Amino acid sequence: MERPIFQPVGTPVEQLDTPALVVDLDIMDRNIQTFQGYFKDSVAKARPVVTSHLCPQIARRQLNASGTVGGIAVTTLGEAAVFANSGFSDILLANQVVTVSKIRRLCALAGQISIGVAVDHHENARQLSQIAVATGVELRVVVEVEAGMGRCGISAGIETVALAQNVSGLPGLKFEGIMGSVPGPKSGDDPSEHEAKTRENLQIVLDNAEAIRQAGVPVDVVSVGGAHCYAQALQMAGVTEVRAGRYPLMDHRLRSFLPDLAPAAWVLASVISHPVDGMAVLDAGHKATAPDQGRPVLEWVEGGTATRFSAEHGIVELEGDAQSKLNPGDKAWLVPYELGATVNQYDYIRAVKDGKLEGFWPISARGKLS
Amino acid sequence: MEDFYRPQPGTPMADLDTPCLVIDMDALDHNMDVIANCYDGRSTKLRGHAKNHKTPAIAHRQIRRGGTVGGVCAAKVSEAEVMVHGGISSVLITSEIVEPMKIDRLCALANQAEIMVACDQAANARDLSNAAQARGVEVGVVIELETGLRRCGVREIDAGVALAKEIDSLPGLRFRGVMSHQTIPDMPDREDRAVEANRTIKGVIDLKEAIERAGISMDIVSTGETWSYDVAADIPGVTEIQGGSYLMMETHYGYMTEFHYAGMILCTIISTPRSGVAIGDAGVRSVSTMSGLPTVSDRAGVTVESMDSDHAVFKIEPGVSLNVGDQVLLIPAQQDAMVSRWDRFIGLRNGKVEVVWDIQARGCHN
Numbered sequence: 001m002e003r004p005i006f007q008p009v010g011t012p013v014e015q016l017d018t019p020a021l022v023v024d025l026d027i028m029d030r031n032i033q034t035f036q037g038y039f040k041d042s043v044a045k046a047r048p049v050v051t052s053h054l055c056p057q058i059a060r061r062q063l064n065a066s067g068t069v070g071g072i073a074v075t076t077l078g079e080a081a082v083f084a085n086s087g088f089s090d091i092l093l094a095n096q097v098v099t100v101s102k103i104r105r106l107c108a109l110a111g112q113i114s115i116g117v118a119v120d121h122h123e124n125a126r127q128l129s130q131i132a133v134a135t136g137v138e139l140r141v142v143v144e145v146e147a148g149m150g151r152c153g154i155s156a157g158i159e160t161v162a163l164a165q166n167v168s169g170l171p172g173l174k175f176e177g178i179m180g181s182v183p184g185p186k187s188g189d190d191p192s193e194h195e196a197k198t199r200e201n202l203q204i205v206l207d208n209a210e211a212i213r214q215a216g217v218p219v220d221v222v223s224v225g226g227a228h229c230y231a232q233a234l235q236m237a238g239v240t241e242v243r244a245g246r247y248p249l250m251d252h253r254l255r256s257f258l259p260d261l262a263p264a265a266w267v268l269a270s271v272i273s274h275p276v277d278g279m280a281v282l283d284a285g286h287k288a289t290a291p292d293q294g295r296p297v298l299e300w301v302e303g304g305t306a307t308r309f310s311a312e313h314g315i316v317e318l319e320g321d322a323q324s325k326l327n328p329g330d331k332a333w334l335v336p337y338e339l340g341a342t343v344n345q346y347d348y349i350r351a352v353k354d355g356k357l358e359g360f361w362p363i364s365a366r367g368k369l370s
Numbered sequence: 371m372e373d374f375y376r377p378q379p380g381t382p383m384a385d386l387d388t389p390c391l392v393i394d395m396d397a398l399d400h401n402m403d404v405i406a407n408c409y410d411g412r413s414t415k416l417r418g419h420a421k422n423h424k425t426p427a428i429a430h431r432q433i434r435r436g437g438t439v440g441g442v443c444a445a446k447v448s449e450a451e452v453m454v455h456g457g458i459s460s461v462l463i464t465s466e467i468v469e470p471m472k473i474d475r476l477c478a479l480a481n482q483a484e485i486m487v488a489c490d491q492a493a494n495a496r497d498l499s500n501a502a503q504a505r506g507v508e509v510g511v512v513i514e515l516e517t518g519l520r521r522c523g524v525r526e527i528d529a530g531v532a533l534a535k536e537i538d539s540l541p542g543l544r545f546r547g548v549m550s551h552q553t554i555p556d557m558p559d560r561e562d563r564a565v566e567a568n569r570t571i572k573g574v575i576d577l578k579e580a581i582e583r584a585g586i587s588m589d590i591v592s593t594g595e596t597w598s599y600d601v602a603a604d605i606p607g608v609t610e611i612q613g614g615s616y617l618m619m620e621t622h623y624g625y626m627t628e629f630h631y632a633g634m635i636l637c638t639i640i641s642t643p644r645s646g647v648a649i650g651d652a653g654v655r656s657v658s659t660m661s662g663l664p665t666v667s668d669r670a671g672v673t674v675e676s677m678d679s680d681h682a683v684f685k686i687e688p689g690v691s692l693n694v695g696d697q698v699l700l701i702p703a704q705q706d707a708m709v710s711r712w713d714r715f716i717g718l719r720n721g722k723v724e725v726v727w728d729i730q731a732r733g734c735h736n
Contacts, residue, residue, distance in 0.1 A: 001713075002733035003448035005471055017471055019735045051680070075680050076651075077387075078375070095651075095680070096640040098694050101387055120641050121694055151649050151681045152641040272466045273490055273522040281521045283446075283465070287710040288735040292659045293679075311706055312421065312445040312465060313521050328468045328491065340679050344655050344711065347733050367713050367732075369656055369680070370375065370387040 002347035004360075011357040013350070014331050018270040019284035021346040023361075025353045027264035028248050029061065034260050035247035036067030038230055044239045047092060049226065051075040052245030052340045054365035055349055056086035062248060063088075071114075073225070073243045077102055078368025084113045086364060092116040092142070094179060094225070094243060096152055098124050100131070102370075107135035116140030118179055120154040125167050132172030141173045142221055145208045147180030148201035156204050157211070164212040164219075177221030177240070178212065180205035184228045185257050187294065194257075198232045206238045228257050251339035252297045267296060267334040267342065268350075269314060271326045280304075280326035282314035284334065289314065290345050294337030301325055306334060377716060381723040384697065388638040389652035391712040392699070393618070395719040397630035398428075399435070401616050404628050405599065406436035414603040417462060417592060419614030421445040422706045424731035425715065426456025428617070433458075441484065443592075443612050447476050448734035450485065456730065460484040462512065462592060464549065464612065466522055468494050470501070472736070477505040486510030486546050486590070490524050492536045495543065502542030510546040511537050512590055513581075517550040517573045527573075527580050534581040547590030548581070550574040551612065554597055558625040564601040567594065575607045596623055618705040621665050633709065634667060635700040637682060639692060648672075648692045650682035650700075657700055658707030664700035672698065 005017040013022060039045050047069045048062040059072055071090025074080045080093050090113070097106050097117055109115050110132065119125050119141050132139045145160050146153030154160050160178070168175035182201035185194045202224055209219045224233050225243030233239045246254050249265035269284035286309045289296045298306040303322030308315040314334070316326055326332060336342035343349075349361040377386055386392075409415050418432050420442040429442050441460025444450040450461040460483060467476055467487055479485050480502070489495050489511050502509045513530050516523030524530045530548070538545045552570040557563050571593050578591050594602030594611040602608055615623055618633025637652035654677050657664050663674045664682075671690035675683045682700070686692050702708040709715075713732055717725040 001730070002735065003451065003731075004736045005475065017736050018469070096649075096694075098640050099387070099638060101385060105387075120643065124694060146643055150676075151643070151678070151683055153643055155643065270469055272468050275490060275516065275522060275525060279520070281466075284735065286658070286660055286707050290654075290658070292654045292707075310519070310521070311710075315521055328466075328494065338654075338679070341654055345733065345735070367711065369389050369652075369711075 004348065006360060007357060009357055009359060013268070013352045013355050013357065016268060016350055016357065018268050018331070019288040020268045020350045021265065021343065022268045022350045022352055023249060023265050025351055025358060027262050028058070031250060031261045031264055032062055032065050032248050035227070035244065036065050038234060039067040042234050044234055045069040045241055047071060047073050047223065047241045047243045049073045049243050049245030050083060050365070051079060053249055053343055054079065054363045055361055056083060056364055057361045058248055059083065059088065069241050076369055077105055078370055079365040080109055080115065082365040082368055084109050089113045092223070094118050096120060096124065103128055103131045107131050107137050107139065110137040110139050111135065114140065116142060116176060118142055118144040119163070119167060120144045120152050122163060122166055125163065125170060125173065129170035129172045138172060138174050140176050141167050142177050142179040142223060143167060145178055145180045145205055147204045148183050149181050153180065156208050160208045161211050161215045164217050165215060168217045175217065177219040177223065178205060178209045179223035181225045182229050184226060184254070187253065191257060195232060198229045202229060202232055202236055202239070206236060209238060228254055246339050249339055252335050252337045253294060263335045265336060265339065267336065269332045269334060271328050271330045271332060274327045278318045278323045280316045280318060282316060282332055284314045285309050285312040287311055288345060289334060289336065290341035291337060292341060296334035296336050299333045299335055301332070376726055377723050379723050379725065383636065383718055383721050386636060386716065388636050388697065389656045390636050390716055391709065391714070392634055392636050393715050393717045394632050394634070395717045395724050397632035398617065401619065401629050401632055402432050402435040405432065405613070405616065408600055409437035409603065412603060414608050415439045415610055416613055417441055417443050417610040419443040419612050420449060420453050420731065422614030422617055422709065424449065424709060424729045424734065425727050426453055426458060426730060427727050429453060429458055439610050446734050446736060447472050447479070448736045449731045451479055452731040452734060454479055454483040458483065463487040466490055466494060466514070468497070470497065473497055473501045477501045477507050477509060480507040480509050481505070484510065486512055488512055488514040488522070488549060489533070489537065490514045490522050492533055495533065495537045495540060499540035499542045508542060508544050510544050512547050512549045512592060515548060515550045515574050515577050517570050518552045523550065527577050530577045531580050531584050534586050535584065538586050545586060545588060547588035547592065548574050548577050549592040551593070551595065556625050557597065560601065563598060564604065567598040567601040568605060571602055571605055571608065575605065578607055596626065615705060618709065620705040621701055621703050622661055631667065631701045633702070633705050635664065635708065637698050637700060639694050639696045639698065642692070642694055646686050648684040648686055650684060650698055652682050652700060653677050653680040655679050655711060657702050658704060658711070660704050660707045662703035664702050667699040667701050669698060674700070
């Protein structure tokens with residue numbers, strides 16, 4: 001468990017004990033209003049993916065704003081349990097649940113709230129049905145079709161239709177529709193090329209929804225993800241929900257692709273050594289930033305770049321006039337590259353308003369990977 | 371702390387919900403015994419690094435099995451606190467602690483146990499001295515020398531001697547010695563490692579001798595890590611080795627075959643979307659890919675092709691069977707970043723749960 005010094009509400013953010021995961025509430029609220037506003041006049045609505053922040057208080061703010069389906073999406077059963085216990089009553093577990101022990105946990109949750117799960121395999125569907133019937137619950141099911149991610153999802157075409165038909169006939173299961181995830185941009189991707197690719201991938205999901213309908217099975221839900229594909233999804237008739245996670249807090253990976261939104265989350269770090277000109281050492285290393293998928297980006301120090309992260313230390317290289325900046329005790333602000341991985345290293349969000357601490361918000365679903 | 375999932379001792383591995391962090395207890399005990407045997411009868415001992423396991427029970431287990439100075443290293447003040455609260459009586463904090471709040475917290479901890487801290491700047495030494503006096507405690511200080519990692523540490527012997535004089539003169543501080551840290555690329559041959567250890571550790575020995583020539587005595591020369599655990603102990607003057615990776619082990623140190631892989635991620639196949647491909651339920655949030663992708667343990671013909679946040683993509687050779695529901699064990703390329711993502715270790719022996727250890731200092735970044 002994180003053991004920060006719990007400072008009083010009203011503490012100026014620069015005085016917080018570091019490393020600290022800081023969220024500016026005003027920027028976050030603006031991001032929520034802006035992104036969910038895209039869905040205002042559309043049939044499609046947003047389904048917040050809470051895996052990106054793991055924080056019930058942020059999810060509540062998302063559902064309190066307009067533009068959502070009124071429910072959330074999670075990635076693991078452990079996350080579903082935490083959010084169910086925090087009062088969320090419509091959860092889509094957008095992943096496969098395959099072992100008997102976990103299917104039992106899933107069905108127990110379905111006795112408390114309305115829960116949906118992704119399926120891409122006939123045998124898994126049969127097992128879900130059997131345990132749901134034995135438990136006396138109904139599970140919502142969406143068939144996951146492979147739409148470019150190269151991971152879970154059944155192959156598009158007749159296989160998807162056959163699985164949908166099978167699920168719609170199984171007791172204890174309520175076939176709701178189809179879901180697909182389309183790959184997000186990586187650094188260096190050309191925005192217009194990525195947009196064209198996204199359209200192609202979304203079309204796979206829409207075509208398969210149509211094929212299932214033509215086979216006589218009603219499709220109520222056409223769920224696509226993530227946040228990066230909202231603009232294309234809104235232009236393509238037939239999508240009912242966009243699963244999106246990063247938009248309240250944002251990260252560097254999506255920054256240039258969602259330019260209306262601003263980073264609202266930072267790792268606040270302190271300089272612990274400035275051993276030679278041109279270099280500062282931070283108290284936030286790999287464990288405090290999780291740079292596996294990309295390095296966090298140093299803000300507001302012109303000429304300063306975060307270049308290396310070992311387990312416990314972050315290294316900033318300083319050029320030109322910045323060479324003498326960032327001395328021991330000074331603070332450094334880092335925008336995460338991959339939000340979900342960074343959030344998962346903390347137990348508390350330091351919620352900040354007007355530069356002052358507003359409270360410690362528990363990241364309740366942190367580490368609930370199973 | 372809320373905790374919905376804690377398997378009972380005796381639970382078969384096949385019944386564990388995944389992903390989870392497991393320890394092969396035979397391998398762990400073996401690794402501890404390699405250390406105990408290595409330092410048996412020598413003056414140099416291990417000061418095991420707690421940043422790798424973050425678990426007082428594991429620190430105590432190595433201390434009981436032998437080969438240690440009886441204390442640990444920690445990377446952070448909060449991590450040191452967890453170790454002291456868990457009954458460890460001596461902690462060397464291997465990072466510079468410079469913020470006033472943290473320095474005060476460190477001094478408060480020095481009321482409960484022997485606390486030493488790394489230092490590389492005179493202003494920091496004066497801050498430590500003032501806070502220690504205010505709290506009425508004595509804080510041990512070791513000077514960190516930079517020896518190739520290009521991060522903290524004094525750069526020159528003269529600067530180190532000047533800093534030692536300063537520390538030695540400051541009330542509330544007790545000058546204890548010097549430390550350094552270094553990594554090397556794969557070096558399977560022991561002779562090569564011995565040459566490399568002598569080359570990289572020479573600096574800290576030079577610093578020790580220069581400080582002693584200036585009339586200041588010391589009792590700690592703390593250096594080395596897993597790759598040099600044996601060869602560094604042969605270097606005259608070295609008093610303690612800061613090893614940690616040897617415990618859980620990682621493929622990065624795979625060439626050190628005397629240690630066995632102990633810490634692993636157990637995952638389950640959740641989808642087999644195409645022939646030759648299977649998807650596991652562990653991703654980057656489970657096992658860091660900081661130093662590369664993890665390696666599949668003991669399952670021929672199955673390799674990790676890629677990982678995203680919560681999924682592993684496995685490549686399966688023709689003729690190899692891997693089905694939905696099957697479990698796969700993953701050996702990390704780097705273990706301490708993996709451990710830092712979990713709340714508990716599930717210790718397995720003979721395929722069954724023997725112990726569940728809370729990783730009490732998980733998340734102790736402060």
